[in-house]
Amino acid sequence: MAAEAATKIIPASQAIETVAEQAFYIPMTGPAARPRRSLKHDDTFIVLDSHGDIGASAGGPDGLFNHDTRYLARLELVLDDLQPLLLGSNLRDDNSGLTVDLTNPDIYRQGRIVLQKDLLHIVRTIFLWRGTAYQRIGLQNHGEQCASFELTLLFDNDFADLFEVRGERRPRRGTGTSRLLGPSDVLFEYRGLDDAERTTGLHFDPRPTRLSVNAATWQLELDPHEAKSLFVAVSCNRPIAEKPARFFRGLLAHRREMRQSxxxxxxxxxxxxxxxxxxxxxxxxxxxxxxxxxxxxxxxxxxxxxxxxxxxxxxxxxxxxxxxxxxxxxxxxxxxxxxxxxxxxxxxxxxxxxxxxxxxxxxxxxxxxxxxxxxxxxxxxxxxxxxxxxxxxxxxxxxxxxxxxxxxxxxxxxxxxxxxxxxxxxxxxxxxxxxxxxxxxxxxxxxxxxxxxxxxxxxxxxxxxxxxxxxxxxxxxxxxxxxxxxxxxxxxxxxxxxxxxxxxxxxxxxxxxxxxxxxxxxxxxxxxxxxxxxxxxxxxxxxxxxxxxxxxxxxxxxxxxxxxxxxxxxxxxxxxxxxxxxxxxxxxxxxxxxxxxxxxxxxxxxxxxxxxxxxxxxxxxxxxxxxxxxxxxxxxxxxxxxxxxxxxxxxxxxxxxxxxxxxxxxxGIEFDVARCEIRLRNPQLPTFLNEVILRDLRLGESSVDLRVSRHGHDVALEVLRTRGQIQVSIVLAR
CATH class of the missing domain: 1.50.10.10 (Glycosyltransferase)
Incomplete structure (x- = not known):
């Protein structure tokens, strides 16, 4: 897909008819071309496909959303106008981020291969924190020759209301504009019919070789085994003068907050x-x-x-x-x-x-x-x-x-x-x-x-x-x-x-x-x-x-x-x-x-x-x-x-x-605050569980660690540790 041919966004409100029988119906118009992954932090969430793209494949409610408005409708990565090949994508176990591993297809220029497939390893690391979507694009050349190529991010936005994305049609919408703020920043602005102003800011680091209101392109050369990183931050309603946090600082802070919570x-x-x-x-x-x-x-x-x-x-x-x-x-x-x-x-x-x-x-x-x-x-x-x-x-x-x-x-x-x-x-x-x-x-x-x-x-x-x-x-x-x-x-x-x-x-x-x-x-x-x-x-x-x-x-x-x-x-x-x-x-x-x-x-x-x-x-x-x-x-x-x-x-x-x-x-877990007692009433474990350990089960200022073991249709209870004054018992009657 050529970069300049793929920058137009069709608002969801124009693409989907509502169902007459039921207001606010969620339509399904076709299968998803790629699996979807979601991340969320407070009032912001993002839906991406398995490649880490937004809006690059059919069948998903893609976008960066904040307070029921889409703040980014497209973000697609291409190499010399070609989609990279997927190696795999995984959410972290704690949902703090998405990692996508990609590689290059065969890249041709003037009828001959200039970069064989599987020489570039591309890692996209994405997380959300405080109203901003952060992305690091890590690149490494595993070939024995210098790799010369263009990496382009195609982006666009429609500021669609979530109900438009779901399929509601609107006779009128507000007005939107897009402009460059400098060699590394793009701003999308939208004044809604509610007179509210909504903005999306995109910040690129290092500055792209070429930047327009819909595409950022880096002309890259990687020596054999050389690695390089590009960073993108997409912010919802952030003041223009305020830059987003650095990628690694934000990532560590986000994971620390998730652990503490x-x-x-x-x-x-x-x-x-x-x-x-x-x-x-x-x-x-x-x-x-x-x-x-x-x-x-x-x-x-x-x-x-x-x-x-x-x-x-x-x-x-x-x-x-x-x-x-x-x-x-x-x-x-x-x-x-x-x-x-x-x-x-x-x-x-x-x-x-x-x-x-x-x-x-x-x-x-x-x-x-x-x-x-x-x-x-x-x-x-x-x-x-x-x-x-x-x-x-x-x-x-x-x-x-x-x-x-x-x-x-x-x-x-x-x-x-x-x-x-x-x-x-x-x-x-x-x-x-x-x-x-x-x-x-x-x-x-x-x-x-x-x-x-x-x-x-x-x-x-x-x-x-x-x-x-x-x-x-x-x-x-x-x-x-x-x-x-x-x-x-x-x-x-x-x-x-x-x-x-x-x-x-x-x-x-x-x-x-x-x-x-x-x-x-x-x-x-x-x-x-x-x-x-x-x-x-x-x-x-x-x-x-x-x-x-x-x-x-x-x-x-x-x-x-x-x-x-x-x-x-x-x-x-x-x-x-x-x-x-x-x-x-x-x-x-x-x-x-x-x-x-x-x-x-x-x-x-x-x-x-x-x-x-x-x-x-x-x-x-x-x-x-x-x-x-x-x-x-x-x-x-x-x-x-x-x-x-x-x-x-x-x-x-x-x-x-x-x-x-x-x-x-x-x-059959029950709590009795007055008696500082936790009771298991008629406990029975299913056949796929032989043992369950509960740690830090709290009652007031006290807590307990328990082990419940299955023996046929019966269970045994073992108190592993207590903190404070607390009792644990099994009740074998209603």
């Missing part, structure tokens, strides 16, 4: 080396997704589409990681309390007390072309907020934070009993406030996710099964918080409300013919009598009767639900079942993780082990041993891995947290 979390080592790799990748992904905010660290939901504050995702991720590192929950709770809705705003689907669903910082959100600047269209985030607050306090005994959060907890409970229950029938329901909002507002938010047995979509105010379970657990936990704060009357009222809700739920949602709970009630109080994983999540709340819990669990383990890799979102045989759908038959790791906690609550550890083993086996087939957001629900076949879902986010926070949740469910 994991201090204080429990660590896990097992007898299974592959599972250790799964855990290490999961922790590295969670650490990368963590973002420093004014309220504390927050796990952004996923890359590329959800790298921002999501209420539901952050709450569930923090819940999954509570036993490993409760500091995550504290940051999530404080941030969501800060952004709790204070007024009614139909476009944002906001009402006083409601907890945030999603917030965006791009141009389209600022102009309200999409409603997500601060969007509250989530029926479950408020109950999950109260639930997590209660669990956090019981895990840590942090009553100071409870006092800080109590007004937000009370406001959330008021929303649950008020606007969250518009017909005052005792169930929390949703219906979008405007046509611009999300049609479905539970975690299964596809337009076709909530339906009746005949396939007809549910209409009106919809009450989801799992949401009632969240509310039940939230009120029970809030009651215990109220007792801590010396509010016995409030505690008594909340306990009574939770009991009444459980009784009414059994009456309204149980489907005798199905042997499970309905997916939802529609606006006319008709049950959506469909077998779905939502009933499994009700187990997690502990709300349902013991006998029916066992019926639900048994159904989830049957082949129409359990594929061999995990539990499907919709059972095979239901009218809308589709194993390739987003929510109607696919497998979501986090969904399985919450179900596993529910199975453990009812003492069904054999079923926990079954789910654990399926998802572990799936992870062994995944790229980087990384569980994605979801994968297809096809039945497991011998000597074949699971089928991937094409636009699944990876990493995705609650998928990354899943291995830790499955381990929690298997071991």
């Amino acid at each position: 994991t201090n204080g979390a429990a660590s896990i080592e097992t007898s299974n080396n592959i599972f250790n790799e799964v855990l290490c990748q999961a922790m590295a992904d969670l650490n990368m997704l963590m973002t420093e905010t004014p309220q504390g660290r927050y796990p952004y939901a996923g890359i590329p589409w959800y790298s921002t504050t999501f209420g539901r995702d952050g709450l569930i991720t923090a819940l999954q990681m509570l036993w490993v590192d409760p500091r995550v929950a504290k940051g999530v709770l404080r941030r969501l309390a800060h952004f709790q809705a204070k007024a009614v705003d139909p476009l944002a689907d906001a009402a006083p007390g409601k907890i945030l669903h999603e917030m965006r910082g791009g141009e389209m959100a600022a102009l309200r072309e999409v409603p997500f600047s601060q969007y509250y269209g989530s029926v479950d985030s408020t109950a999950l907020f109260v639930l997590l607050a209660g669990r956090y306090v019981e895990r840590t005994g942090d009553e100071k934070t409870l006092v800080e959060l109590w007004p937000a907890i009370e406001a959330g409970l008021a929303w649950i009993d008020g606007p969250g229950d518009p017909d005052q029938d005792g169930f929390v329901e949703y219906q979008r406030a405007t046509e611009k909002g999300l049609a479905n507002q539970g975690w299964k938010d596809s337009f076709d996710a909530i339906f009746h047995a005949d396939g007809k979509l549910a209409e009106g105010n919809i009450a989801l099964a799992e949401v009632q379970g969240y509310v039940y657990a939230a009120k029970q936990l809030a009651a215990r918080c109220a007792l801590r704060l010396g509010k016995p009357d409030v505690a008594k009222r909340l306990e009574a409300e939770a009991k009444t809700l459980a009784e009414r739920f059994e009456e309204a949602f149980w489907c005798e013919e199905l042997g499970t709970y309905a997916l939802a009630l529609d606006g006319k109080k008709r049950r959506c009598e469909v077998r779905t994983s939502n009933a499994g999540q009700v187990l997690f709340s502990g709300m349902i009767r013991e006998d029916r819990a066992r019926l639900v669990a048994a159904d989830l383990m049957r082949p129409h639900f359990f594929s061999g890799w995990g539990i499907r979102t919709v059972a095979r045989g239901e009218v809308r079942y589709n194993p390739m759908s987003y929510h109607d038959g696919s497998i979501w790791p986090h969904d399985n993780a919450l179900i596993a906690l529910g199975l453990a609550h009812y003492g069904l550890k054999h079923s926990v082990a079954h789910v654990f083993k399926g998802l572990f086996d799936a992870a062994t087939y995944m790229d980087l041993r990384r569980l994605p957001e979801l994968f297809c629900g096809f039945r497991r076949e011998q000597r074949r891995g699971p089928t991937l879902y094409p636009v699944a986010c990876a990493p995705q926070a609650w998928a990354s947290a899943t291995p830790f949740t499955l381990l929690e469910a298997a071991l």
Whole structure:
């Protein structure tokens, strides 16, 4: 490809049509020509292909993004106008950087080879730090002759909003310009329709031989075995006079910060080396997704589409990681309390007390072309907020934070009993406030996710099964918080409300013919009598009767639900079942993780082990041993891995947290702050784990190192080390 012929960028908004049935649909227009790799630091992330390029191959959401805007749409390396050959590319184990090894193709001039292939070793080292993408291009000549060649970086930008990259079309856009700032610097500028100015600065070191607003070219000569380095820094909204940090200084600082951020979390080592790799990748992904905010660290939901504050995702991720590192929950709770809705705003689907669903910082959100600047269209985030607050306090005994959060907890409970229950029938329901909002507002938010047995979509105010379970657990936990704060009357009222809700739920949602709970009630109080994983999540709340819990669990383990890799979102045989759908038959790791906690609550550890083993086996087939957001629900076949879902986010926070949740469910880990005791309730390890070692498992100011060993169906517990006053015990009863 000639350098001058490849500099034009086609905005994504011109390339992709939206899908009529569903707003904010994420289209898949074709296969990725090269695998993609992602890096993230705070509010900046980058998606590159396996060569380390941006925008050089089809099929990926490439770019450097900051606050939901693309700040670089193309960065492609060519040698004498030819693409180099890939040797390999690897992310560091801690996700701190990407290394790409390339070599030269045969280079011809005037019909004869002037540089034979495989003589140049080219190493691209890329990392993100403080709003800047850094890249070192290391070159070494392994030939016996001098190597003379041109290396060119082609670059361009469109300042596309993330929703444009996803496929939304815009009738108008702002204006952009590009200019040289000197022999080593290029500046892209964009004034949006929101009057905000956004800039991308590119700095090259050493200065290129030739520099234009779309290309930097170095004329290079390398003696035999000589090595040389080129450096590129791409900065988002950095003042023109401020130069980026030197490459190696920034790299060392970035890695030091990443190491420090994991201090204080429990660590896990097992007898299974592959599972250790799964855990290490999961922790590295969670650490990368963590973002420093004014309220504390927050796990952004996923890359590329959800790298921002999501209420539901952050709450569930923090819940999954509570036993490993409760500091995550504290940051999530404080941030969501800060952004709790204070007024009614139909476009944002906001009402006083409601907890945030999603917030965006791009141009389209600022102009309200999409409603997500601060969007509250989530029926479950408020109950999950109260639930997590209660669990956090019981895990840590942090009553100071409870006092800080109590007004937000009370406001959330008021929303649950008020606007969250518009017909005052005792169930929390949703219906979008405007046509611009999300049609479905539970975690299964596809337009076709909530339906009746005949396939007809549910209409009106919809009450989801799992949401009632969240509310039940939230009120029970809030009651215990109220007792801590010396509010016995409030505690008594909340306990009574939770009991009444459980009784009414059994009456309204149980489907005798199905042997499970309905997916939802529609606006006319008709049950959506469909077998779905939502009933499994009700187990997690502990709300349902013991006998029916066992019926639900048994159904989830049957082949129409359990594929061999995990539990499907919709059972095979239901009218809308589709194993390739987003929510109607696919497998979501986090969904399985919450179900596993529910199975453990009812003492069904054999079923926990079954789910654990399926998802572990799936992870062994995944790229980087990384569980994605979801994968297809096809039945497991011998000597074949699971089928991937094409636009699944990876990493995705609650998928990354899943291995830790499955381990929690298997071991039955409980914390009792008052007695300074950690309990393992009915612990059982799956067959692929003979031993698990937990180090620095903290409770208050104390901590402990434990070894749990499997002996058939039994386990043995060994305390390896204690710090402070702490007890550990095994409980072999519910």
